[in-house]
Amino acid sequence: METYTIKDIARELGISTSTVSRALRGSYEINAETKRRVMECAERLNYRPNPIALSLKGSASRAIGVILPQIANYFFSQAINGIEAIAYNRGYHVIIFQSQESYEREMANVQQAMSRKVDGLLISLSSETADVEHLQEVLDKNVPLVLFDRVSSELNVTKVVADNFGGAFAATEHLLKEGRRRVAHLTIQPWLSITQERLAGYRAALEQYGVEFDENLIRYGTFGPDEVGPMIDELMHLDTPPDAFFTASDRLAVGCLQALGQRNLHIPEDVSLIGFTNLNVAHLLNPALSTVVQPAQEIGQVAAERLIDQIERKHRALPIETVRIPTELIVRSSTRQEAVKL
Amino acid sequence: METYTIKDIARELGISTSTVSRALRGSYEINAETKRRVMECAERLNYRPNPIALSLKGSASRAIGVILPQIANYFFSQAINGIEAIAYNRGYHVIIFQSQESYEREMANVQQAMSRKVDGLLISLSSETADVEHLQEVLDKNVPLVLFDRVSSELNVTKVVADNFGGAFAATEHLLKEGRRRVAHLTIQPWLSITQERLAGYRAALEQYGVEFDENLIRYGTFGPDEVGPMIDELMHLDTPPDAFFTASDRLAVGCLQALGQRNLHIPEDVSLIGFTNLNVAHLLNPALSTVVQPAQEIGQVAAERLIDQIERKHRALPIETVRIPTELIVRSSTRQEAVKL
DNA sequence: TTGTATGCGTTATCAC
């Protein structure tokens, strides 16, 4: 498995490297016989063009950069899975960068990705990122960029997200239809796009069902496993405590389940619980845990497709749009289970 | 955030590119004043060396390749997390390749990684991989290689694995000490190193406690969620059915919990269950689920450290050894929980 | 101490 270059082929065939190069890329004006000989030789030597040299030349590197907050997160690792599947099929490599939820590091990641001459960039913003100047510069350099999951409204690019509004609406509606009227919403950092969309869906459902919005029922945070308990306590000590919980992440759903369990609150007798979730075992924790399943893998796939489409058709402008991937509502009780595509 | 080259600095300062190059890498024989001016200019222009050009030059690419079966797997995503943390600290990028458990694809990955001129390779073998010729060729090219988790005895390289033997021994011992005598072992593909080590630990514990090994209690496979149930049925219909289960993965532990639950078998009254697991919520499924926790992140960290050590000290040979990262036994019952570092 | 020339693998632009 030696590694041969265009030069080796040229020497072997006693022709010039330029001829080989042209033959390999099937240039018109090349003798069919020469072409055949070059091809044969390349085949025989198992010649593979050196991607590094290609990148240096300024042409495609056939690599896409993926910048995301955390790999060790079920949502993102599934998303990567989707990305990698598409990239592989279309002949691209994936170079992964973790921002670790740090704005500083995200900027460094962008720089590194650019200097590695990625053909395009797929980004899910860190929770610290407010300013998107660094991404605007990517666009200014004409490097295709697609945002996924955590996006910014300040960037005029293609975005691929879950239908957070729809999912949250459906979740809240489900609870309201069950007769719940005090739905607490436990969610993550308030400035993230996904948080705002979910909150909007939640509010829209309340409004539609004539239930007043109560700020006290909303809790934001980056909850560690031991922080959910106290928050539940707080909520349950409100004058009119919640009769249902709608959580915005796996961790919150699991933390909530635990906290409720420890307080001997049963689901759904005492309170209802529905979570935005990816963790496919979460519902096993409690057969009555309904969930809005986020299409993590599909988001990755679609984002990668859009990005590569852009990379490969740089000449013609592709429409810039926000793609919302439907979520799925899975309603469970101890006795039945029902999945609804939204 | 324009991107400047060594040439720009040279032009700006009216000196040659070689001088700049040398000044930048702090060569001895360079005028202190010149050096200072170069540094200042580089700083001012926010100069970053082009990694592509460096790679082409044949020097370090400061990238390491990671080839593993699946990203969307809690163990591997945690391992990547550990790898990335170390790599980042030591100034390396991580390029990830998924073999998707395919031998063909693993070979392609290796080739691609090599042609991307990675400085070193971190590999966890696909379940299809029997022949390791492709990895031997990596070594022949003097590219450092470290195996982790799924390793091959045919390769004389540094390996980083969980202490599968110790973990399995402790798990089995725990069950035997509880008085169980028919411990079923549900595990993955039999030819994988990790499978064999766990089986060996299991057998060693049986032997030490004078319990006869029974082949009928061992089940291998790549179980989907619906395949565990029938297997449990089979086992429970043996003449002397198991009184305990020891499972070798998250998926098996979860599947087993489900299957037992559906059959109204209670833990630990009817059967005991202990799993080799990484999924930190698995125990929430059943407070009496004991687990052997695999140090996924630490395996990644140590593997990355070893690899980078090798990359950076290519001249001197580093000891080749198999590093076994201790597992942790967490014994749980509905009333108590106890963690034992092994 | 600094500058010049060369090469890494490839392609584009000229020549012939």
Next chain:
DNA sequence: GTGATAACGCATACAA
């Protein structure tokens, strides 16, 4: 149709 040459960004052997 094919070959020679320059260029991508950098490092280095060799000159000066």
